[in-house]
Amino acid sequence: MMGGGLIPGSINAIVGTYGTGKTTFGLQFIWEGLLIGEKVIYISLEEREDRIYTYMEEKGWDITPYKGKSLIVVRLDPSDFSLAINSIRNELPALIRQVGARRVVIDPISLFEDLFDTDAVRRREMLRFVEDMRDQECTIIMTSETDKSDPYSSRHNLIEYLADTVILLRYDRREDRNDVYLTLEVVKMRRSAHSREIKPYEIQKDRVLVHTDATVF
Template sequence: MSFGVEGLDAMLSGGLLEKSICAIVGTYGTGKTSFALQFAYEGLCRGEKVIYISLEEREELLQATMAQKGWDMEAFDDRFYLLRLDPTDFNLAVSSIKSELPALIESTGASRVIIDPISLFEGLFEDEADRRQEMFRLIEVMRDEDCTLVLTSETSPANQYGSRYGLVEYLADTVVLLRYVRSRGLTEVYLVLEVVKMRRSPHSREIKPFEILQNEIMVYSEASLF
């Protein structure tokens, strides 16, 4: 399942495995949503059906972002399902993701599903044991669906290498970490990524720089960091 980002696909030995679960983990401004949208757009361009669930950005803002990239989303109206859930409405958000999402996947035949960011869903549970249990249940339900799932997650304030609640990286098959690196002279800031893990497939373990341009993401898989 190609991401549509040439350098990242190369690091993933061609892309994500079908019916696998990928977590894109990063702090603010590292491009988590950009990568998620690119994954969705690549699927649409390949004739697939895509469900994009936003727990943060409003639909019109995401649509404006896609339009700015020059993507003609009207051409995909019958195959792209963009939904926004209000994470402050606990019962609605939990019920929609746990109960209604599987039925939506089956009725639409979507092969790519994105939840952006899953960390807001995790944050609905104040008790750590409940959070762990509900996340495990969600992942188990999604493994029975005929789709590839991409989750975005904020990093932990105390650990730039881990997700906010330290769960998704253990539950996911593939983890892509996005972060900032400052040059030795502290004169520049680079965006870098690494494929932390990828079950059942060889992958690059190198840290590579990337840029988010107006209409594409460039991962420099052949470049050295410094």
């Protein structure tokens, strides 16, 4: 659907409501990086480090050889405003360079965006952050929850403008059939002739699997 995958060095947004598989997607992305010998960083604004390691182990992945070496997990507590801002603004770029990370996941960036009091400050800070990230030699995934009233928009309707790629994860309800299914679409992808189709996907134990051969009705 993306014409070969995320573009190396690009900044990508995964937008979806709760439980649509954003974390699973992010973890799968860093795991695949580890398997090809890349160094990866996972910034968690929601869960503690040990929980992230446990999630990965529960997926059946043996992270022992990578833990603390090529796999760096950092818990960032968004309740400490100045610490969180300083960590994302100053320490993250330094950490990426120090580790030599090729893949970075920030899950979810929406908790960071929540820290700012006004839209103007949020916009300025996020612009600056994305600009700083562009100078890094790594591929970045930022996840975001959706807006409460708009399932097509990220919480602050900002990262879709800043990111190179936007992937939207959604629940679709079929009232007549009394079930819910998940759909994925590549809404935007700079420098790529990506698919415009909406495809069903499922969250499996160890991966997000998109059924590109199936059609959504």
